[in-house]
Amino acid sequence: MTKNLARISTTSATELLFRIAVEKAIGRPPGRTDGDLLPAAQGFCELLKDAVVTTLLVEEDAPTRSEYDPSPARSPEWACQLLESLYCLEVPPETMESVVAHLLAKPRLHDMGKTMLPAIEPLFEWLGAERAKDAPWFVKLCLGCLAELREEVCVKPREPRNWAMPVTCVCSCKRCQELVKLCLDPARAYLLMEEVTEDEEAHLRDSVQRYNLPISPEERDGQTDLEWTKAGSDKFPDQSELRGAIWDQRKLAMKAKKLRDNRALIRNMLGDLLGEGLNSTRGV
Numbered sequence: 001m002t003k004n005l006a007r008i009s010t011t012s013a014t015e016l017l018f019r020i021a022v023e024k025a026i027g028r029p030p031g032r033t034d035g036d037l038l039p040a041a042q043g044f045c046e047l048l049k050d051a052v053v054t055t056l057l058v059e060e061d062a063p064t065r066s067e068y069d070p071s072p073a074r075s076p077e078w079a080c081q082l083l084e085s086l087y088c089l090e091v092p093p094e095t096m097e098s099v100v101a102h103l104l105a106k107p108r109l110h111d112m113g114k115t116m117l118p119a120i121e122p123l124f125e126w127l128g129a130e131r132a133k134d135a136p137w138f139v140k141l142c143l144g145c146l147a148e149l150r151e152e153v154c155v156k157p158r159e160p161r162n163w164a165m166p167v168t169c170v171c172s173c174k175r176c177q178e179l180v181k182l183c184l185d186p187a188r189a190y191l192l193m194e195e196v197t198e199d200e201e202a203h204l205r206d207s208v209q210r211y212n213l214p215i216s217p218e219e220r221d222g223q224t225d226l227e228w229t230k231a232g233s234d235k236f237p238d239q240s241e242l243r244g245a246i247w248d249q250r251k252l253a254m255k256a257k258k259l260r261d262n263r264a265l266i267r268n269m270l271g272d273l274l275g276e277g278l279n280s281t282r283g284v
């Protein structure tokens with residue numbers, strides 16, 4: 001069976017299992033009870049279930065590719081079909097927990113935001129509050145998701161680099177003072193100087209060399225503008241660290257909100273059952 005299963009994807013095998021085990025309700029409730037199944041189908045279902053579990057538990061996570069590649073994450077519907085099928089077929093509790101642990105440990109295939117979190121609520125509704133609370137695998141799933149969300153908000157956002165570079169005062173002309181201002185600015189690493197004559201450029205280059213300013217001009221190929229960048233910066237990094245840090249903070253705030261929302265959701269589902277696990281997330 002496992003050998004044959006290799007020819008169809010785990011996703012298709014799970015869906016097939018679900019169609020028989022849950023929709024035709026050969027297992028325990030809450031599967032529907034309007035099935036009209038051939039007796040042989042039950043045996044087939046048992047074999048298929050074993051094959052799905054065996055294949056799943058040895059499965060590697062999808063390789064990490066470029067962040068621009070489409071996500072390999074499975075759907076929350078798939079996660080629900082899998083867990084509902086195994087539950088209906090009365091898979092032993094320890095196997096259920098192993099399957100949940102496996103899903104959580106393979107985050108590319110079972111992405112927290114795309115696969116796992118969106119599966120929690122439908123699973124809870126399908127199980128019903130009492131069964132959900134009595135199912136250690138479901139509790140494990142909820143706690144595992146919360147732990148992952150907590151980890152995401154424990155990341156320290158990067159500090160913007162301080163670009164201030166002390167310089168001894170140079171020539172007091174307007175152009176040189178623009179360069180001094182650029183050197184002293186903690187957030188800027190780039191300056192576009194407009195309408196610079198060749199004489200001015202020669203004077204500025206002389207000042208930079210004479211006073212050892214940590215900046216350099218770009219070659220301007222006949223342009224009237226002259227660009228300056230600070231030493232150690234990329235070509236167009238002006239305020240990019242600052243923008244990056246603000247973006248980091250924003251992302252972190254969004255993750256903290258996601259944690260709070262999901263913690264509230266799970267607390268509503270499982271109540272006091274998770275008191276300790278949930279309290280440890282206090283302060284976020």
Ligand SMILES: [Zn+2]
Pocket residue numbers: 171172173174175176177203207
């Ligand atoms: Zn000057």
